[in-house]
Amino acid sequence: MSTAIDQQVLTFQEQFRRVKDEVSKVIVGYGEIIDGVIMSLLASGHVLLEGVPGLGKTKLVSTLSDVMHLKFSRIQFTPDLMPADITGTNMIHEDAAGEKFLEFQPGPIFSNILLADEVNRATPKTQSALLEAMEEHSVTVGKNTHKLDAPFFVLATQNPLEMEGTYPLPEAQLDRFFLKLKVEFPTVESLHTIMNRTTKVQEPKVNRVLGQGEVLEMRKTVRAVPIARPVQDYAIRITLATHPNPPYAHSLTMKYVRYGSSPRGSQALVIGGKIRALLNNRLHVSSEDIRAVAYGALRHRILLNFEGEAERIDTDTIIKGILEGTPGPS
Amino acid sequence: MSDKQIIIKSLERVERRIRTNRFLKELALGATLFLAFPLALKLWDLFDPLRASTIAIIAGIWVLLFAAYVVSRGLRKATLNQAAASIDKVAALKDEIKTAVWFIHNPRPSAWVDAQIRRAATTAKQIDVDMFLPRQVPKTLYVAAILVLLFVGLNFVPLPWNHNWLALQAAPAFNLTAEEAAILKQTEALLRKAEKLKPELAEKIEEIVKQLQEGKIDAGQAAQMLEALQNQLDEGNLDAASLREGLEEMAKDLAQSDKLESTAEAMKNKDLNLAADELRKLAEKLGLNSPDANKQMQKSLQQAAENPRLGLEELAKLLKEAAESLKDEDQEGAQQALDEAAQELDNLQDKMQTQDLKNLAAQQLQNLQQSLRQRQQAGAQQGRKGQQGQQGQSAKGQKGQRGQQQNSDEANGQQAGGAGEGEPSDQLGQNDQPGGALPGSSQGNGLMPSGNSGADAPREGAPTSLDVKLKQEKVKGVEDEGTKEENIEEVSKQERSRLDYRNVKSELSPAQKDLLNQDRIPWEYRPLIKNYFQAIRPPAKK
Numbered sequence: 001m002s003t004a005i006d007q008q009v010l011t012f013q014e015q016f017r018r019v020k021d022e023v024s025k026v027i028v029g030y031g032e033i034i035d036g037v038i039m040s041l042l043a044s045g046h047v048l049l050e051g052v053p054g055l056g057k058t059k060l061v062s063t064l065s066d067v068m069h070l071k072f073s074r075i076q077f078t079p080d081l082m083p084a085d086i087t088g089t090n091m092i093h094e095d096a097a098g099e100k101f102l103e104f105q106p107g108p109i110f111s112n113i114l115l116a117d118e119v120n121r122a123t124p125k126t127q128s129a130l131l132e133a134m135e136e137h138s139v140t141v142g143k144n145t146h147k148l149d150a151p152f153f154v155l156a157t158q159n160p161l162e163m164e165g166t167y168p169l170p171e172a173q174l175d176r177f178f179l180k181l182k183v184e185f186p187t188v189e190s191l192h193t194i195m196n197r198t199t200k201v202q203e204p205k206v207n208r209v210l211g212q213g214e215v216l217e218m219r220k221t222v223r224a225v226p227i228a229r230p231v232q233d234y235a236i237r238i239t240l241a242t243h244p245n246p247p248y249a250h251s252l253t254m255k256y257v258r259y260g261s262s263p264r265g266s267q268a269l270v271i272g273g274k275i276r277a278l279l280n281n282r283l284h285v286s287s288e289d290i291r292a293v294a295y296g297a298l299r300h301r302i303l304l305n306f307e308g309e310a311e312r313i314d315t316d317t318i319i320k321g322i323l324e325g326t327p328g329p330s
Numbered sequence: 331m332s333d334k335q336i337i338i339k340s341l342e343r344v345e346r347r348i349r350t351n352r353f354l355k356e357l358a359l360g361a362t363l364f365l366a367f368p369l370a371l372k373l374w375d376l377f378d379p380l381r382a383s384t385i386a387i388i389a390g391i392w393v394l395l396f397a398a399y400v401v402s403r404g405l406r407k408a409t410l411n412q413a414a415a416s417i418d419k420v421a422a423l424k425d426e427i428k429t430a431v432w433f434i435h436n437p438r439p440s441a442w443v444d445a446q447i448r449r450a451a452t453t454a455k456q457i458d459v460d461m462f463l464p465r466q467v468p469k470t471l472y473v474a475a476i477l478v479l480l481f482v483g484l485n486f487v488p489l490p491w492n493h494n495w496l497a498l499q500a501a502p503a504f505n506l507t508a509e510e511a512a513i514l515k516q517t518e519a520l521l522r523k524a525e526k527l528k529p530e531l532a533e534k535i536e537e538i539v540k541q542l543q544e545g546k547i548d549a550g551q552a553a554q555m556l557e558a559l560q561n562q563l564d565e566g567n568l569d570a571a572s573l574r575e576g577l578e579e580m581a582k583d584l585a586q587s588d589k590l591e592s593t594a595e596a597m598k599n600k601d602l603n604l605a606a607d608e609l610r611k612l613a614e615k616l617g618l619n620s621p622d623a624n625k626q627m628q629k630s631l632q633q634a635a636e637n638p639r640l641g642l643e644e645l646a647k648l649l650k651e652a653a654e655s656l657k658d659e660d661q662e663g664a665q666q667a668l669d670e671a672a673q674e675l676d677n678l679q680d681k682m683q684t685q686d687l688k689n690l691a692a693q694q695l696q697n698l699q700q701s702l703r704q705r706q707q708a709g710a711q712q713g714r715k716g717q718q719g720q721q722g723q724s725a726k727g728q729k730g731q732r733g734q735q736q737n738s739d740e741a742n743g744q745q746a747g748g749a750g751e752g753e754p755s756d757q758l759g760q761n762d763q764p765g766g767a768l769p770g771s772s773q774g775n776g777l778m779p780s781g782n783s784g785a786d787a788p789r790e791g792a793p794t795s796l797d798v799k800l801k802q803e804k805v806k807g808v809e810d811e812g813t814k815e816e817n818i819e820e821v822s823k824q825e826r827s828r829l830d831y832r833n834v835k836s837e838l839s840p841a842q843k844d845l846l847n848q849d850r851i852p853w854e855y856r857p858l859i860k861n862y863f864q865a866i867r868p869p870a871k872k
Contacts, residue, residue, distance in 0.1 A: 004441075005442060005445045006445070224440075224442050225442060226429070226433065226438075226440060226442050226443045227429075228425070228428065228429035228432035228433060229432055229436065230425075230428065230429075230432060231428075231429065280424075282426065283442060283445050283449055284429040284430075285425075286425035286426070286429075287424075287425055288424055288425075289424075328415075329415075329425065329428065330411070330415060
């Protein structure tokens with residue numbers, strides 16, 4: 001039994017590595033971002049990539065879809081984008097006998113991997129069109145609810161809110177993202193590599209290395225990893241520390257936070273920890289795994305109060321304080 | 331052995347090591363903190379020596395507290411979870427053992443859990459406790475060791491007032507001053523020299539001082555006991571001055587004979603051993619003397635044997651025997667009597683030497699008593715200081731009144747004392763009148779301060795007075811016409827004062843005191859003398 005599990009773990013690691021290697025052929029210098037994106041996919045979650053335009057966010061997502069045998073679609077969010085443009089709509093059709101009937105025309109959301117590019121450029125109404133799909137994996141149009149194929153994985157990119165023509169994502173939608181990853185400007189070395197790869201005649205090609213079934217199997221493997229109560233308790237205490245209410249509240253939280261993370265935050269910590277444990281060839285989740293995923297899992301789930309906004313407090317600072325102030329599992 | 335057992339066993343080893351290290355650490359820390367206390371106490375002791383009872387109580391409490399601390403620390407056990415957390419941390423196992431322990435205690439049917447426990451068991455097997463949790467000698471243990479050394483060192487600091495607690499030494503309840511110790515040493519030495527007479531006195535003094543130092547008796551009681559010893563020492567005292575005078579008188583008589591001149595000279599010089607030798611030589615050569623010389627010698631011996639002083643009766647008797655033998659021309663008898671007289675002279679020499687030693691010892695004892703009483707009074711005065719502080723103004727008022735009283739006493743004394751200023755009167759205590767009671771008043775009798783009635787006047791005790799009231803007795807004179815019956819006071823009896831001597835330290839040397847204390851009329855002869863003068867008293871006119 002143990003051998004089978006070990007094999008399962010090895011397979012998981014191998015598949016993960018293959019996907020990452022393929023993506024890394026195109027995307028340079030974003031190892032942690034790539035890991036986060038793949039982790040979100042395997043955790044049955046969605047990922048929000050934030051960064052200024054031109055850093056390769058869209059390229060990353062499209063490359064990821066290229067390396068998987070999965071249905072991929074892309075929506076470019078614009079201010080005039082309507083919800084129906086995402087979900088699809090009932091259209092009037094005429095049959096051979098000339099009878100007219102309504103037929104649902106699926107929108108781009110009906111795919112396995114959905115790239116919601118520059119999601120914060122659309123109005124909140126349109127953004128909310130994703131809510132049901134992201135959580136329920138279904139789309140309701142009119143009186144009919146349409147199931148989405150598994151896996152359903154939304155990769156949203158957004159520009160920093162300071163940029164002109166952007167709408168902040170609703171809190172409910174933000175909470176549905178498994179991780180929020182910040183795409184920083186590449187280093188000089190990375191830029192050299194990017195130049196070398198993208199300014200030549202032949203751009204690097206990627207191979208499809210992962211299919212739908214394999215993704216689903218990997219998801220099962222992730223869920224099977226056991227977590228001890230003390231470690232889980234640690235994850236919960238970290239989540240509770242994001243709330244400005246005693247007894248777990250951190251001093252920074254009490255000062256700058258209006259609302260803390262929802263239980264989805266704890267789920268993200270635990271599942272992210274499990275994936276990390278597997279990647280590190282462990283059959284258990286450690287407190288270190290929890291800490292490692294804490295930034296991505298919690299930064300978009302913490303809502304700052306007026307004082308925090310006024311002082312331009314970064315939620316990462318608060319999370320850092322929480323991690324430092326929360327004692328490890330005992 | 332199952333995986334669970336492997337993990338548990340490994341964790342038990344880890345727990346033992348953690349406990350040992352923690353115990354050592356806490357013990358060292360505790361010892362450091364605990365040792366600081368006796369060290370501070372010892373430092374205190376160097377400046378203000380502590381008594382054995384105080385040290386014993388503090389040491390007892392210290393030992394109890396330290397033992398309680400050690401036991402409480404020793405009984406503390408770490409849980410397996412704590413052990414797992416520790417080994418996870420030090421071996422960077424990323425919560426592997428901790429997770430396994432949790433699953434062991436909270437089993438669930440999962441192949442993944444079993445696999446995790448199996449992996450953890452494999453890891454646990456490889457844990458080298460000595461490597462990850464080596465036996466550590468805490469740094470504080472060195473500090474504790476230094477403190478111990480310091481404590482031991484302080485005990486052996488070669489200061490005269492330092493007491494080595496490790497040798498169960500502590501400050502005695504009562505400390506003899508250097509002067510008192512010297513007196514005591516001298517007294518003991520003197521008594522040991524005079525051991526033939528009073529072999530047990532030196533031991534008794536030692537015992538008294540020991541009791542005093544152990545706090546079993548106070549300084550006053552010690553002084554009383556020393557006084558009793560002094561009385562014992564005084565029993566059977568020879569009147570050394572009378573003996574010397576008697577010997578001088580005898581020497582004067584013996585010097586009239588040429589043959590006895592050397593003996594007389596030696597006796598005059600108080601070298602009785604030499605006198606004895608001379609007498610022996612004379613006895614040996616008795617046959618060579620001319621009859622006139624023997625006759626002269628017989629006369630001198632006869633004269634010397636008359637009216638012997640107390641203590642010289644035996645010598646006088648032997649000299650008389652020698653004289654009679656010479657008179658009877660019994661040369662052998664004369665020789666024998668002279669030899670015995672020489673032996674008696676040797677004995678007298680011994681007795682006088684012993685008596686001198688005893689006198690000196692008695693004097694030293696008296697000094698020691700005075701010193702102890704002074705210190706007791708000083709202690710009592712210190713004890714009263716607090717009360718006096720409370721009484722404050724009223725005490726000052728009384729002092730002023732007393733000063734006024736002293737002034738009036740002084741005036742009275744000057745009126746009544748007159749030329750007797752500064753000399754103690756024999757009538758002291760018999761007369762209740764101010765002038766008579768304090769002749770010369772406060773200026774010279776040593777009992778009262780010299781008239782300073784202000785706040786700066788030295789503190790003084792109550793003036794001493796004799797409570798002795800001699801009985802009146804009828805004088806039985808020769809009944810005659812015109813003789814009037816007269817009542818006079820009875821003869822004073824020799825007895826010790828019931829009052830303590832005032833603690834005035836004499837500046838006189840023992841020899842000077844001895845000289846001053848010479849009483850030319852021995853007590854034994856006083857009734858006789860009194861009777862004599864009563865007998866020759868002229869009859870009173872009616």
